[in-house]
Amino acid sequence: MSEANKRNLMAIDDLGDELGDIIDWAIAFKHGGEFSRDFKPLDGMSIGSIYEKPSTRTRVSFEVGVSRLGGQPLTLLSNDIQLGKSESIADTAAVLSRFLDGITYRCFEHGHAEELAQHATVPVINALSDLHHPCQAAADLMTIIEHGDSVNGHIAWVGDGNNVFHDLLLAAVCLGMDVKYATPVGFEPDESIMQRASEIASRTGSNISGTNNPVEAVSGAGVIYTDIFVSMGEEHMEGKFEAFDGFQVNEDLVAHADPNYLFMHCLPAHRGEEVTDGVIDSVNSVVLDQAENRMWAQMSLLTLLCNEDAWHTFRELA
Ligand code: CP
Ligand code: NVA
Numbered sequence: 339m340s341e342a343n344k345r346n347l348m349a350i351d352d353l354g355d356e357l358g359d360i361i362d363w364a365i366a367f368k369h370g371g372e373f374s375r376d377f378k379p380l381d382g383m384s385i386g387s388i389y390e391k392p393s394t395r396t397r398v399s400f401e402v403g404v405s406r407l408g409g410q411p412l413t414l415l416s417n418d419i420q421l422g423k424s425e426s427i428a429d430t431a432a433v434l435s436r437f438l439d440g441i442t443y444r445c446f447e448h449g450h451a452e453e454l455a456q457h458a459t460v461p462v463i464n465a466l467s468d469l470h471h472p473c474q475a476a477a478d479l480m481t482i483i484e485h486g487d488s489v490n491g492h493i494a495w496v497g498d499g500n501n502v503f504h505d506l507l508l509a510a511v512c513l514g515m516d517v518k519y520a521t522p523v524g525f526e527p528d529e530s531i532m533q534r535a536s537e538i539a540s541r542t543g544s545n546i547s548g549t550n551n552p553v554e555a556v557s558g559a560g561v562i563y564t565d566i567f568v569s570m571g572e573e574h575m576e577g578k579f580e581a582f583d584g585f586q587v588n589e590d591l592v593a594h595a596d597p598n599y600l601f602m603h604c605l606p607a608h609r610g611e612e613v614t615d616g617v618i619d620s621v622n623s624v625v626l627d628q629a630e631n632r633m634w635a636q637m638s639l640l641t642l643l644c645n646e647d648a649w650h651t652f653r654e655l656a
Contacts, residue, residue: 344458344459344460344461345461345642345643346455346458346461346462346463346464346643347461347462347463347464347472347473347639347643348448348451348452348455348462348464348470348472349464349469349470349472349504349505349508349531350470350472350475350476350505350508350509350512351508351509351512351534351538352472353472353476353512354512355512356642357476357479357509357512357513358512358513359653360476360635360638360639360642361476361479361480361483361635361638363638363641363649363653364476364480364631364634364635364637364638365480365483365484365634366653367634367637367638368631368634373655374406377407377648377652378407378408379407379408379640379641379644379645379648379649379652380404380407380408380409380439380640380641380644380645381408381409382408382409383408383409383410383439383440383644383645384409384410384411384412384437384438384439385400385404385409385410385411385412385438385439385440385441385442385640385644386411386412386413386414386434386437386438386440386441386442387400387401387411387412387413387414387441387442387443387444387465388414388416388419388421388441388442388443388444388445388454389413389414389415389416389444389465390416390422390444390445390446391444391445391446391466391570391571392570393444393465393466394605394606395605395629395632396442396444396465396466396473396632397413399629399632399633399636400442400465400636401413402633403633403634403636403637403640404640406633406637407637407640407641409439409640409644412438427450427453427454427457428453428456428457429457430454431453431454431455431456431457431458431462432457432458432459434458434460435458435459435460438460439460439644440460440461440462440463440640440643440644441454441458441460441461441462441463442462442463442464442465443462443463443464443465444465444466444467445464445466445467446467446468446571447467447468448464448467448468448469448470450467451464451467451470460644461643461644463636463639463640463643466501467501468501468569468571469501469504469528469531470501470504470505471501471502471504471505471604472505472509473632473635473636473639474502474505474506474604474628474632475502475505475506475508475509476509476635476636476638476639477628477629477631477632477634477635477636478506478509478563478602478604478628478631479506479509479510479513480631480634480635481600481602481624481627481628481631482515482561482600482602483513484627484631485600485624485627488598488600489560489561489598489600490560490596490598491558491559491560491561491595491596491599492515492516492517492518492545492558492559492560492561493506493510493515493516493517493518493559493560493561493563494517494518494519494520494555494556494559494561494562494563494595495507495517495518495519495520495521495555495563495564496519496520496552496555496556496562496563496564496585496587496591497520497521497564497565497567497582497585497587497612498521498525498565498566498567498569498582499519499521499525499526499527499528500527500565500569501569502565502604503519503527503563503565504527504528504531506563507519507527507531507532507535507546508531508534508535508538510544511535511538511539511542511544511546512538512542513542514542514543514544515544516544516545516546517544517545517546517547518546518547518548518549518554518555518556518559519546519547519548519549519555520548520549520550520551520552520554520555520556520585521548521550521585522550522581522582522585523550523581524581525578525581525582526548527548532546552584552585552587552591553591553594556591556592556594556595556599557594557595558594558595558596559594559595559596559599560595560596560598560599560600561599561600561602562587562591562592562595562599562600562601562602563601563602563603564585564587564602564603564612564613565603565604565612566606566607566608566611566612567579567582567585567608567611567612579611582612585612586611586612586613586614587601587612587613587614587617588613588614588616588617589614589616589617592617592622598622599622600622600623600624601613601617601618601620601622601623601624601625602623602624602625602628603618603623603625603628604628605625605628605629607625
């Protein structure tokens with residue numbers, strides 16, 4: 339891939355109309371049996387993953403997914419590398435681009451992901467920043483589409499207007515789905531991201547509505563999604579919990595949704611805070627499908643970004 343053509347994934351709407359194809363291909367690949375085992379588009383390539391924050395799902399799904407595609411995964415924990423200490427983001431990006439064929443980056447400030455992508459000559463994938471979590475959204479929409487026949491109603495978000503919500507919303511409106519979100523006053527989603535979502539929704543026909551009342555958001559919902567109230571990097575925001583009184587997804591709240599609703603959570607969950615055991619362990623919960631689908635969705639994304647010819651060729655065969 340030439341430098342001029344290299345693509346990054348900073349937010350899920352960077353994929354535009356290709357999001358649906360990414361998901362279709364990920365589903366086909368998940369069920370592709372022998373074909374999937376033999377498909378090695380990252381043969382001879384190395385993909386490095388930088389983590390400034392802890393991770394279970396993202397780290398393991400990238401390491402296993404890259405290996406399954408024939409590539410070599412390298413995990414680079416920020417405590418062990420020079421980035422942010424004695425080396426700038428720009429220099430790190432330029433140096434890593436001489437060794438690697440792709441970089442994933444989990445960071446605190448979204449601007450740092452943008453800066454790394456700007457200075458790298460290989461594709462950069464945002465593996466979670468304070469504003470976006472595109473890999474999560476790709477897996478989440480894949481999970482909703484896999485359960486398509488049983489989903490009857492809009493996507494309801496209950497909780498913080500955070501990074502996971504931003505990309506869930508952008509992905510949902512890219513695919514023409516309706517979203518109702520309930521956040522406490524003062525914890526609404528980012529305005530510029532809402533603006534982007536509204537522009538996409540006006541093209542795809544999605545409806546978006548916001549409220550401070552969780553019951554209003556979940557009434558008639560086909561999907562209920564929540565996340566932790568205090569995200570990584572916000573540990574200093576003492577008192578944030580008080581604002582989330584009444585925003586727990588519990589048995590009383592889900593009674594307002596469609597009976598076949600899907601319960602979704604990006605994990606890790608703080609049981610007893612944003613969700614009860616009774617909901618997350620119920621038959622409606624698809625949280626483990628979401629976690630597994632991180633790998634399949636990222637394998638589809640990595641193929642598109644790192645070996646686009648293979649993505650187009652093999653998509654025809656899958
Ligand atoms: N959902 C998610 O990104 O999980 P990790 O923080 O474990 O990677
Ligand atoms: N909103 C959470 C998501 C964790 C996967 C965080 O940023 O910590």
